[in-house]
Amino acid sequence: xxxxxxxxxxxxxxxxxxxxxxxxxxxxxxxxxxxxxxxxxxxxxxxxxxxxxxxxxxxxxxxxxxxxxxxxxxxxxxxxxxxxxxxxxxxxxxxxxxxxxxxxxxxxxxxxxxxxxxxxxxxxxxxxxxxxxxxxxxxxxxxxxxxxxxxxxxxxxxxxxxxxxxxxxxxxxxxxxxxxxxxxxxxxxxxxxxxxxxxxxxxxxxxxxxxxxxxxxxxx
Numbered sequence: 001x002x003x004x005x006x007x008x009x010x011x012x013x014x015x016x017x018x019x020x021x022x023x024x025x026x027x028x029x030x031x032x033x034x035x036x037x038x039x040x041x042x043x044x045x046x047x048x049x050x051x052x053x054x055x056x057x058x059x060x061x062x063x064x065x066x067x068x069x070x071x072x073x074x075x076x077x078x079x080x081x082x083x084x085x086x087x088x089x090x091x092x093x094x095x096x097x098x099x100x101x102x103x104x105x106x107x108x109x110x111x112x113x114x115x116x117x118x119x120x121x122x123x124x125x126x127x128x129x130x131x132x133x134x135x136x137x138x139x140x141x142x143x144x145x146x147x148x149x150x151x152x153x154x155x156x157x158x159x160x161x162x163x164x165x166x167x168x169x170x171x172x173x174x175x176x177x178x179x180x181x182x183x184x185x186x187x188x189x190x191x192x193x194x195x196x197x198x199x200x201x202x203x204x205x206x207x208x209x210x211x212x213x214x215x216x217x218x219x220x
Contacts, residue, residue, distance in 0.1 A: 015183070016071060016110075016111065016114045017071070017072075017183060017184040017187035017188070018069050018070070018071055018114060018115060018118045018180065018184050019069070019070060019072075019181065019184035019185055019187075019188055020067060020068070020069060020181060020184075021063075021068040021069065021070045021081070022063050022068075023063050025068070025070065025078070026058060026059075026061065028070075028076075028077075028078045029058050029061070029068065029070075029078065029081060030054070030055060030058040031077075031078065032070075032077075032078040032079070032081055032101070032103065033054045033057070033058065033081075033101065034051060034054055034055075035103055036101060036103075037104075040101065040104070041054070042136070043135075043136060043138070043139045043142070044099065044100075044101045045057070046134075046136060046159075061083075065085075065086060066083060066084060066085045066086055067083075067084045067086075067119075067122060068081060068082070068083055068084070069081065069082045069084070069115055069118050069119060069122075070082075071106075071111055071114075071115070072188060072191060073106070074191055074194065074195075075195065076191055076192065076195050077103075079102065079103045079105070079106035079111070080100070080101065080102040080103065080106055080111040080112070080115060081100070081101060081115070082098060082099065082100040082101075082115035082116070082118070082119055083098075083099045083100075084096050084097075084098055084119045084122065084123060085097045085099070086126070086128070087132070093129040093130050094126075094127055094128050094129050094130070095128060095129065095130040095131070095132055096119075096123045096126075096128045096130075096131055096132065097131075097132045097133070097134065098116060098119050098131060098132070098133050099133075100112050100115050100116065100142070100145075112141060112142070112145055113145050113148065116145050116149065118180065119131075120149070120164070120166060121173055121176060121177050121180075122177060123166055124166045124167065124168070124169045124173050125169045125173055125174050125177055127169070128166055129165065129166055130163060130164070130165055130166065131151070131163070131164040131166055132161065132162065132163060132164075133145070133146045133151065133161070133162040133164075134159065134160075134161055134162075135159070135160050135162070136158060136159060136160070137155055137157070137158050137159060137160045138158070139160075143160055143162070146162035146164065147162075149164055150164065151163055151164035152164070
């Protein structure tokens, strides 16, 4: 994945609607991941996942335990998504692991970094102390996201682990997440309405064209 990123100290000035995804988005999540080519799947999962393995991953997503975030375009295509997997073990700080994927056509816009910022905000508000990123060392985009956020990097051959200690939640972080989620949901509803309207116009045009064709055939 080639993706420009910015850390929490340099948030993007352009609002990117990022919404939480639930079970109702599972099909779009599958479509998004299946659109990744073999190399991108290798970077995202650590191996060149087959369609069957991608399907098993999507089917196994636990929306009650973890959180999934996504960015939709105007065509309601999921062009970028992040998986925040919570790691809660006894006698260990509460942690979460971050994974992200961005379609090729949507890269170069900082979506990976923005998804990381969104995940960090949510993790803080959930009482998470440590954010983890496990990536292949050749995944320079993911490593750049971690480095820009101020994470500690540990490289072991072909793999790199990143650790970022999160500050406690504040009233500002909680309010910011509420506002961002509401804006993202509103944006999604507007995109759905716009898409439905365009589909309706397309149907009307097809009907009109059918009527014109019928009139021409029945004419003298």
